[in-house]
Amino acid sequence: MQSSPTPTHCPYCALQCGMNLTPAPGGGAEVTERADFPVNRGALCGKGRSAPAVLSSRVRLTSPLVRSGDGTLVPAGWEEALDRIAGALARIRAQHGPDACGVFGGGGLTNEKAYALGKFARVVLGTSQIDYNGRFCMSSAAAAVTRAFGLDRGLPFPLADIPRTGCVILVGSNPAETMPPFLRYFTELRENGGTLVVVDPRRTRTAEQADLHLAPRPGTDLALALGLLHLVIAEGRTDEAYIAQRTTGWEEARAAAMAYWPEYVERVTGVPVPQLREAVRMFCEPASAMVLTARGPEQQSKGTDTVGAWINLCLATGRAGRPLSGYGCLTGQGNGQGGREHGQKADQLPGYRKLTDPAARRHVAGVWGVDPDSLPGPGRSAYELLDALGTDIRALLLMGSNPVVSAPRAAHVEQRLRSLDFLAVCDVVLSETAALADVVLPVTQWAEETGTVTSLEGRVLLRRRALAPPDGVRSDLEVLHELAARLGVEKGFPTDPEEVFDELRRASAGGPADYSGITYRELARENGVFWPCPAGAEPDDPEDACLDVYAQDPAGDEDLDDPEPPGTPRLFLDRFATEDGRARFAPVSHRPGAEEPDEEYPLLLTTGRVVAQYQSGAQTRRVDELNAAAPGPFVELHPRLAARLGAAEGDLLAVVSRRGRAVAPARITAGIRPDTLFMPFHWPGEGRVNTVTNPALDPVSRMPEFKVCAVRAEVVETA
Ligand code: SF4
Numbered sequence: 001m002q003s004s005p006t007p008t009h010c011p012y013c014a015l016q017c018g019m020n021l022t023p024a025p026g027g028g029a030e031v032t033e034r035a036d037f038p039v040n041r042g043a044l045c046g047k048g049r050s051a052p053a054v055l056s057s058r059v060r061l062t063s064p065l066v067r068s069g070d071g072t073l074v075p076a077g078w079e080e081a082l083d084r085i086a087g088a089l090a091r092i093r094a095q096h097g098p099d100a101c102g103v104f105g106g107g108g109l110t111n112e113k114a115y116a117l118g119k120f121a122r123v124v125l126g127t128s129q130i131d132y133n134g135r136f137c138m139s140s141a142a143a144a145v146t147r148a149f150g151l152d153r154g155l156p157f158p159l160a161d162i163p164r165t166g167c168v169i170l171v172g173s174n175p176a177e178t179m180p181p182f183l184r185y186f187t188e189l190r191e192n193g194g195t196l197v198v199v200d201p202r203r204t205r206t207a208e209q210a211d212l213h214l215a216p217r218p219g220t221d222l223a224l225a226l227g228l229l230h231l232v233i234a235e236g237r238t239d240e241a242y243i244a245q246r247t248t249g250w251e252e253a254r255a256a257a258m259a260y261w262p263e264y265v266e267r268v269t270g271v272p273v274p275q276l277r278e279a280v281r282m283f284c285e286p287a288s289a290m291v292l293t294a295r296g297p298e299q300q301s302k303g304t305d306t307v308g309a310w311i312n313l314c315l316a317t318g319r320a321g322r323p324l325s326g327y328g329c330l331t332g333q334g335n336g337q338g339g340r341e342h343g344q345k346a347d348q349l350p351g352y353r354k355l356t357d358p359a360a361r362r363h364v365a366g367v368w369g370v371d372p373d374s375l376p377g378p379g380r381s382a383y384e385l386l387d388a389l390g391t392d393i394r395a396l397l398l399m400g401s402n403p404v405v406s407a408p409r410a411a412h413v414e415q416r417l418r419s420l421d422f423l424a425v426c427d428v429v430l431s432e433t434a435a436l437a438d439v440v441l442p443v444t445q446w447a448e449e450t451g452t453v454t455s456l457e458g459r460v461l462l463r464r465r466a467l468a469p470p471d472g473v474r475s476d477l478e479v480l481h482e483l484a485a486r487l488g489v490e491k492g493f494p495t496d497p498e499e500v501f502d503e504l505r506r507a508s509a510g511g512p513a514d515y516s517g518i519t520y521r522e523l524a525r526e527n528g529v530f531w532p533c534p535a536g537a538e539p540d541d542p543e544d545a546c547l548d549v550y551a552q553d554p555a556g557d558e559d560l561d562d563p564e565p566p567g568t569p570r571l572f573l574d575r576f577a578t579e580d581g582r583a584r585f586a587p588v589s590h591r592p593g594a595e596e597p598d599e600e601y602p603l604l605l606t607t608g609r610v611v612a613q614y615q616s617g618a619q620t621r622r623v624d625e626l627n628a629a630a631p632g633p634f635v636e637l638h639p640r641l642a643a644r645l646g647a648a649e650g651d652l653l654a655v656v657s658r659r660g661r662a663v664a665p666a667r668i669t670a671g672i673r674p675d676t677l678f679m680p681f682h683w684p685g686e687g688r689v690n691t692v693t694n695p696a697l698d699p700v701s702r703m704p705e706f707k708v709c710a711v712r713a714e715v716v717e718t719a
Contacts, residue, residue, distance in 0.1 A: 064441050161570075168291075197283070239316070320583055424440075509534070
């Protein structure tokens with residue numbers, strides 16, 4: 001065990017704040033400030049500061065658990081637990097075929113684990129049925145960006161550009177709750193004379209800091225973006241030279257936007273015309289501007305088109321692929337970016353390659369030493385996979401996810417999990433999903449193992465091992481190694497993360513997300529490396545720096561960074577990653593949500609997060625100080641709606657949809673639209689809002705519609 005501080009990164013969100021971790025004399029560890037990491041400069045939120053609490057054996061699993069004859073989970077040895085999993089997977093595969101075994105991953109897994117899990121599914125199990133919870137995170141933005149720019153990296157520019165742009169439109173994002181250290185970028189933006197426009201149905205703590213807050217009706221962001229584009233065209237604010245030189249598809253997109261007259265957009269969205277005009281002025285007047293989106297516009301059954309509409313706004317005004325300007329998606333999970341690049345997604349191979357691309361299959365199969373024809377094709381998306389459990393998918397291996405709390409229509413998903421012939425879960429705690437498993441494997445976590453993650457700005461980072469894990473736990477890589485061996489694949493699943501990363505580098509070489517020029521040695525030396533980072537002439541030389549192929553500043557006179565971070569911090573400055581180098585407009589139109597209010601369900605429900613909890617809460621609900629700050633769910637509603645329902649502060653409200661109901665205390669605030677309820681989603685039990693949410697899927701990204709569904713509300717108990 002080391003006693004000096006180890007520089008590492010927070011285990012939670014995609015900001016991946018730097019921190020120092022020091023083993024504490026009596027056990028556990030202490031977090032101290034790491035001021036040299038430029039993203040957060042030492043600042044941490046309460047989740048990051050308290051992260052060592054989840055390392056404590058008081059809250060975590062330290063022994064495998066197996067389902068006993070009386071139905072309870074009981075401690076077991078590792079050999080027995082691994083034998084049971086391998087035996088069940090082999091039996092079910094033999095009886096029902098490889099696709100009867102499913103694999104479900106997570107956006108918190110390191111790049112190495114995501115890579116190994118995808119390889120395990122396709123090479124060892126031979127199944128096409130693998131996807132991960134990142135599908136519920138930013139998949140709509142990924143689909144829209146790929147369609148428009150030909151390459152998806154959440155932010156195609158570094159965070160450091162944000163304070164230096166002229167205006168940011170922040171759509172459906174609440175960093176005051178999700179990633180508080182990120183707020184300083186907007187504070188600095190405004191100190192530098194820039195403006196912040198926040199689009200959110202709620203007047204969040206982030207919206208309170210904005211120069212302009214637009215509060216659209218949930219599910220109408222697409223119409224809002226089209227209305228802004230209509231005004232841009234009507235006011236002659238388009239950048240015609242840029243459109244001609246760097247884009248295609250403008251005429252169709254222009255024609256689509258012209259139907260969105262401001263008065264019509266006001267009727268659809270509820271945003272007054274003067275606010276629309278003010279937003280356009282703020283966005284168009286400065287020399288540079290950005291649009292940043294998060295889950296608000298993305299978690300909709302039209303999420304891809306909604307993001308596409310915001311990208312259209314950037315393209316029409318010449319904002320994409322220019323210094324200090326552009327469109328970016330704020331990824332949520334810790335490795336939400338890297339997690340979608342290296343093969344745990346249903347339709348992709350490592351390096352962000354398409355599973356349907358014959359050349360990609362040949363390349364990756366070559367690295368894996370298998371026949372390309374043996375690789376299965378694309379499988380179901382996350383919700384569709386969960387929905388198929390117990391039907392043609394009979395066994396599931398799940399790593400780094402807790403869908404009993406985080407999936408839409410969660411009661412149904414829970415029932416599907418219960419109907420499986422066999423469920424194995426790897427986790428650090430006994431999550432609500434692990435509690436349903438036939439075998440639970442206790443695994444190491446962030447501070448106990450080395451691995452890489454890729455932050456929301458595409459910065460590949462090294463999380464270093466700072467502590468020895470407790471007795472009784474093993475790493476996910478060891479689990480995959482052991483299972484592969486038991487299933488007849490003795491080689492190809494190393495347990496050393498650096499060895500896995502070196503293979504990942506080779507597998508990603510030449511792909512869209514090319515990591516081949518990134519080495520552990522370089523990551524240990526630097527504060528991260530931005531991908532793409534292709535290897536130079538000697539890719540196996542660990543000293544070899546990557547070639548900077550995308551980042552040229554066409555003007556050649558922008559002092560963008562000092563010093564310039566390694567890799568490719570900025571994409572698309574000279575060309576987009578499409579075949580012709582041009583960005584593509586999407587001719588999108590607004591459409592209603594999958595479920596509109598009616599007489600029976602007259603209200604809209606939207607969901608989100610609170611600062612003291614993270615995702616399904618599996619980790620943070622086990623931290624005393626975070627629980628004290630956010631002990632349970634609540635229903636946020638406007639005073640006028642509360643009066644109509646006869647609800648007072650603290651009364652228990654039932655929120656009911658066609659899928660079920662969630663019950664939580666009322667929290668009355670004028671900072672929400674009177675037609676909308678809000679609930680955070682971090683808790684299980686009767687307050688589980690995902691019992692209520694709608695799994696209607698976006699046709700392109702297969703993202704469920706977490707952000708809007710029709711509900712009714714009633715008081716079930718007064719305070
Ligand atoms: Fe961790 Fe995100 Fe908080 Fe930073 S903002 S400390 S990365 S949870």
